Amino acid sequence: STEFTSHFEPLEVCGSGSFGLIRKVRRISDGQILACKEIDYRKMSEKEKRQLVAEVNILRELKHPNIVRYYERIIDRKNCMLYILMEYCDGGDLSSVIRKCKQEGKYLQEDVIWILLTQMLMALRECHHGKSGREESKSSVAILHRDLKPDNVFLDDQRNVKLGDFGLSRTLSAGADMARTFVGTPFYMSPELINESSYDMKSDVWALGCLTFELCALEPPFQAKTQHALAAKIKSGKTGSFPKQYSPQLHSMIKAMMHTNPSKRPTTLDFFKLEKIQRCQDSIE
Numbered sequence: 001s002t003e004f005t006s007h008f009e010p011l012e013v014c015g016s017g018s019f020g021l022i023r024k025v026r027r028i029s030d031g032q033i034l035a036c037k038e039i040d041y042r043k044m045s046e047k048e049k050r051q052l053v054a055e056v057n058i059l060r061e062l063k064h065p066n067i068v069r070y071y072e073r074i075i076d077r078k079n080c081m082l083y084i085l086m087e088y089c090d091g092g093d094l095s096s097v098i099r100k101c102k103q104e105g106k107y108l109q110e111d112v113i114w115i116l117l118t119q120m121l122m123a124l125r126e127c128h129h130g131k132s133g134r135e136e137s138k139s140s141v142a143i144l145h146r147d148l149k150p151d152n153v154f155l156d157d158q159r160n161v162k163l164g165d166f167g168l169s170r171t172l173s174a175g176a177d178m179a180r181t182f183v184g185t186p187f188y189m190s191p192e193l194i195n196e197s198s199y200d201m202k203s204d205v206w207a208l209g210c211l212t213f214e215l216c217a218l219e220p221p222f223q224a225k226t227q228h229a230l231a232a233k234i235k236s237g238k239t240g241s242f243p244k245q246y247s248p249q250l251h252s253m254i255k256a257m258m259h260t261n262p263s264k265r266p267t268t269l270d271f272f273k274l275e276k277i278q279r280c281q282d283s284i285e
């Protein structure tokens with residue numbers, strides 16, 4: 001047996017993240033249930049390995065109730081496997097929550113959406129501004145998530161939000177990572193990214209706006225048959241219809257996050273100056 005199987009009992013596969021499968025495992029020493037990202041790095045390029053190391057180092061730094069906790073990593077050089085042990089989120093990801101609502105023909109209740117949004121803002125404030133909520137990132141580089149989408153936001157058994165699967169770099173050099181950014185359908189790509197300018201904290205705020213829109217409408221804000229048509233819609237900022245049963249307050253929050261001009265989008269710190277978000281935060285903590 002390998003070091004991994006002597007310490008962990010593999011259970012069922014529960015998802016797939018960047019670089020590999022996510023499997024539920026039981027730690028043999030104390031029976032604790034964890035999630036393990038299994039990565040076969042045999043076929044990885046040097047660049048991908050560097051990005052993987054950067055991702056793990058980012059995760060190790062982030063300790064916050066709304067960010068999936070990183071515990072340890074095990075390298076099995078014989079089989080070229082890397083195992084990353086993280087917090088298990090029993091509630092799965094938000095994309096399955098959205099899918100279930102669509103199947104049942106039911107919208108999420110507004111107060112649930114405010115709580116999910118506030119917890120995602122708390123997680124993003126931690127990434128962008130760190131514990132002290134410092135204005136600009138003096139002590140360390142701001143951590144950009146860069147891949148905020150319903151598949152990367154998980155829920156624990158108390159329906160607390162856990163931001164997972166971190167983007168692969170602290171600061172994005174616009175050129176190099178543009179390639180990675182174009183992987184998959186870029187529903188949440190911001191106008192500035194499409195205009196080839198650099199990705200920054202405001203691009204995470206845009207993506208959070210798109211995610212919150214989708215929690216309400218159960219559809220992404222922009223849809224098109226081709227990436228070109230999608231890019232045109234995103235740049236126009238004209239979204240699909242927003243369900244009428246949600247309050248104008250929630251709608252204007254989403255519109256603020258999805259301002260096509262990044263300098264007009266609030267920072268995560270700005271949102272915590274709003275009384276509604278403060279009240280939600282108090283009810284969560």
Ligand SMILES: CNC(=O)c1c(C)[nH]c(/C=C2\C(=O)Nc3ccc(Cl)cc32)c1C
Binds near residue numbers: 015017090154165
């Ligand atoms: C159908 N799958 C699920 O319900 C599910 C469950 C019960 N857990 C997960 C995923 C994770 C999980 O439980 N912990 C995680 C930590 C990091 C990342 Cl990137 C993903 C996870 C998923 C996708």
